[in-house]
Structures are given as C-alpha cells and as structure tokens.
Amino acid sequence: MPVHDMEISGTEPRLSTARAQGLIACQRCGLVHPAGTEHCSRCGGPVRSRDPHSLQRVWAWLFAGIVVYIPANIYPMLRTATLLDKEESTIVGGAIELFHHGSYMVATVVFVASILIPIGKFIAIAYLALGVRKAVVMNAHQRHKLFEVVEFIGRWSMIDVFVVAILSALVQLGSVAIINPGIAAVSFALSVAFTMLSAQSLDPRLIWDADEEFK
Amino acid sequence: MLDGDKILIEGRALIACPQCDMLHFEPDIPEDHTATCIRCGQVLAAPRTNAYLRVLSLATTAVILMVGAVFFPFIELEAAGLHNTTSVIDAILAFSTGLMLPLSFAVAMLIVLIPVTRFAAIIYTVWPLVRNRKPFAGASEAFRLAEFLRPWSMAEIFIVGVSVALVKVAGLATVSFGPAFWAFAGLVVVTVLQDNSMCRYTIWKSLEQNRA
Numbered sequence: 046m047p048v049h050d051m052e053i054s055g056t057e058p059r060l061s062t063a064r065a066q067g068l069i070a071c072q073r074c075g076l077v078h079p080a081g082t083e084h085c086s087r088c089g090g091p092v093r094s095r096d097p098h099s100l101q102r103v104w105a106w107l108f109a110g111i112v113v114y115i116p117a118n119i120y121p122m123l124r125t126a127t128l129l130d131k132e133e134s135t136i137v138g139g140a141i142e143l144f145h146h147g148s149y150m151v152a153t154v155v156f157v158a159s160i161l162i163p164i165g166k167f168i169a170i171a172y173l174a175l176g177v178r179k180a181v182v183m184n185a186h187q188r189h190k191l192f193e194v195v196e197f198i199g200r201w202s203m204i205d206v207f208v209v210a211i212l213s214a215l216v217q218l219g220s221v222a223i224i225n226p227g228i229a230a231v232s233f234a235l236s237v238a239f240t241m242l243s244a245q246s247l248d249p250r251l252i253w254d255a256d257e258e259f260k
Numbered sequence: 261m262l263d264g265d266k267i268l269i270e271g272r273a274l275i276a277c278p279q280c281d282m283l284h285f286e287p288d289i290p291e292d293h294t295a296t297c298i299r300c301g302q303v304l305a306a307p308r309t310n311a312y313l314r315v316l317s318l319a320t321t322a323v324i325l326m327v328g329a330v331f332f333p334f335i336e337l338e339a340a341g342l343h344n345t346t347s348v349i350d351a352i353l354a355f356s357t358g359l360m361l362p363l364s365f366a367v368a369m370l371i372v373l374i375p376v377t378r379f380a381a382i383i384y385t386v387w388p389l390v391r392n393r394k395p396f397a398g399a400s401e402a403f404r405l406a407e408f409l410r411p412w413s414m415a416e417i418f419i420v421g422v423s424v425a426l427v428k429v430a431g432l433a434t435v436s437f438g439p440a441f442w443a444f445a446g447l448v449v450v451t452v453l454q455d456n457s458m459c460r461y462t463i464w465k466s467l468e469q470n471r472a
C-alpha cells in the first residue's frame with residue numbers, strides 16, 4: 046500500500062490518501078481506521094471519511110451570516126449623548142468619524158475589522174465552497190492557504206462588539222457624555238458567529254479531493 | 261494488517277493529515293523537531309522538551325490572571341470632574357438592557373467563561389501526563405472540549421478592543437489603566453505561549469499510551 050514515510054528521506058514518496066485506500070482518518074489525532082469505524086480508538090471522537098452534508102451546512106451558515114450582516118449596517122452600533130448633542134452612529138459612520146478626527150490608524154483598524162474582513166470572508170467562503178464542486182482559478186495549495194487565512198482572521202471581527210461593550214460601560218458620565226450600545230451590535234455579533242460556523246463546517250479535505258495535480 | 265481497529269503496515273500505525281487526508285507512517289520524531297505533511301505542509305507533530313510542564317504552568321497562570329482581570333478595575337476615566345472605573349464585569353453588563361441581554365451572556369462566554377473552561381480542561385488533561393501517570397477519567401473528553409472551544413476563546417481580541425475603545429474616548433476624557441488591564445494583557449501573552457508549546461498530536465498519543 047502506498048504510504049509516505051517522513052523519516053526516510055531520499056526514498057521516492059509513494060503517495061495516497063486515506064480515502065483512496067478505503068480508510069477513515071481522525072481529524073483530531075490523525076489515527077487511521079478501517080472503513081466502517083465510527084469512533085476513533087485514540088481520542089474517542091466521531092470519525093468519518095467525508096461529511097456528506099459539509100457543503101450544505103457551509104452554505105446555510107454563510108447565508109445566515111450575510112442576512113444578519115445587513116441590519117448590522119443599517120441600524121446604529123453606538124448611541125452617544127453629550128451636553129451638546131445626541132447622535133447615533135453606524136459601523137461605517139463610526140469609521141468615517143474616526144477618520145475625520147485624525148485617528149487614521151484606528152479608523153483603518155475598525156474599517157478593516159468590520160467591513161473589509163466580513164465581506165472578504167463571505168466571498169472567500171463562497172469561493173472555497175464552489176471550488177469543491179468545480180474547477181476554479183486557484184489551485185488546491187492556494188485555496189488551502191485561503192482557508193487557513195479565513196479561519197485565522199474570522200474571529201477578529203468580534204473586536205467591534207467588544208469595543209461597543211467597553212465604550213458603553215466606560216462612558217457613563219451623567220450629563221457630560223453617555224454612550225449606549227445600539228441594536229446593530231447584536232446582529233453584527235451574530236454575523237461573525239454564523240460566518241465562523243460556516244468556515245468550521247467546511248471540511249478542508251474536500252478542498253484537496255478535487256486536486257488534479259495529485260491524481 | 262489489523263491490530264484491534266488500528267491499521268498497521270510493516271508493524272507501524274498510519275496517520276493521515278487532518279487538512280488533506282494524505283497518509284503518513286506514524287511519525288516517531290525526536291523532541292524539538294517538527295513533522296509536516298508532504299502534500300499540504302500542515303504541521304503534523306511538533307513535540308517540545310518539557311512541553312507538558314510548560315503547558316501546565318502556563319494554563320495555571322492564565323486562570324490566576326483571569327481571576328484578577330475579572331474582579332479588579334480595568335480602566336479609569338475622568339472628565340469634567342466626573343470619575344468612572346470599569347471592570348470586565350461592567351463591560352459584560354453593558355448589553356444587559358432589554359433586547360441585548362443575550363449579547364451580555366455571549367460576551368461573558370467569549371472573554372471569560374470559555375477561556376477559563378478551556379484552561380481548566382487543559383490542566384485536567386495534562387496534569388497526570390507531566391508525571392507520566394495514568395490520565396484522569398474523561399481526559400479524552402476534556403481535551404476534545406478544549407480543542408472544540410479554541411476558536412471561541414477571545415480574550416486576546418478583547419484586549420485589542422480595549423485599545424480601540426481608548427482611542428475613541430481619548431479626546432473626551434482622561435483614561436488610565438487599572439490592574440485588570442495588565443492582568444488581561446499578561447493573559448494574552450500566556451495564552452499565545454501555551455498554544456505554541458502544545459503539540460496536540462503528542463498529547464493524544466500520550467493519553468493513549470498512558471491509558472494502558
């Protein structure tokens with residue numbers, strides 16, 4: 046049976062996947078089991094060769110994430126009341142305001158974390174899910190990298206929710222200034238969570254299954 | 261060839277890359293070396309010298325820092341003679357009005373409860389392994405839980421959020437850090453160090469071997 050031995054260098058690698066050999070690998074601890082195994086003998090968790098519903102769940106969570114991202118951008122994220130005026134700011138509005146105040150660094154952080162990353166993630170996940178079924182421009186190595194980036198970066202969008210929480214707790218200065226959270230914080234948090242679940246539903250092995258180079 | 265429900269070739273077990281399913285012989289790599297997948301480059305195993313002791317002490321430190329971070333004031337703010345101190349609990353309760361109450365619960369989970377649960381599960385798993393003893397009952401379940409919670413543990417994101425919030429109020433008021441801020445910042449450093457010295461593969465392997 047063709048297997049690659051990583052200790053013996055110089056020998057010609059004989060390559061094969063667990064699935065191609067009719068075996069089932071555990072994604073937590075790596076151990077390979079014969080077909081029909083349901084629980085890993087090393088870590089005790091469930092094992093399966095491929096999850097047939099993986100893509101279905103990816104699309105469902107992705108759709109949910111996009112839907113709740115819309116109210117997150119329409120409704121106010123922060124409601125600020127000072128001596129002089131009362132204002133409500135949306136995600137985009139908050140970033141623009143920071144920019145006007147000259148806080149370019151922070152404005153960029155907010156803009157990247159709450160607009161560029163969420164939308165980039167929607168596109169990247171859709172692209173990866175499409176790539177499982179048909180040929181796309183990026184090869185398996187590039188799509189694998191993209192998947193790693195999406196998984197790593199996705200959580201960081203939650204930063205905006207924390208900023209709202211901190212500001213609302215901190216700025217409670219009676220008549221001078223009061224900041225309260227807006228309802229958009231809830232839908233934004235949901236959008237980040239749904240998108241994370243979407244990315245987690247994608248079995249990375251599916252990205253490689255269609256790899257032509259390898260066959 | 262079959263041994264129980266393990267596949268053996270020439271007497272050696274097989275593992276597959278979790279990312280791309282590529283088969284490899286079970287690596288028997290020396291400490292401080294790294295085995296990567298030949299197909300996709302994923303790190304398969306990276307055992308480190310004294311890793312269990314390091315993971316154990318870092319996880320314990322993290323729990324202690326978290327207790328400090330939650331109960332001490334976090335930031336202090338002064339404007340026009342008014343003064344306000346904020347703790348992590350205040351930040352969690354910021355969403356406690358009306359419709360946003362579930363968000364308060366979610367924030368508490370993400371920045372305090374999930375990280376603490378994860379550290380506790382890791383301590384429970386690694387504790388007997390440090391002395392090469394038999395793992396505690398349910399150690400596999402505990403470590404699976406710790407792995408499952410990893411992406412949802414967001415203490416480090418919260419800390420960066422604090423910095424963004426500070427810049428936002430900088431024009432409005434004078435802000436100073438309380439002890440909890442430094443505890444939280446330390447927590448982030450400790451978390452990163454711990455995740456880097458923890459080789460999941462080696463832990464699963466030790467759990468399996470010490471169980472016998």
Ligand SMILES: [Zn+2]
Nearest residue numbers: 071074085088
């Ligand atoms: Zn396993």
Ligand SMILES: [Zn+2]
Nearest residue numbers: 277280297300
């Ligand atoms: Zn691989």
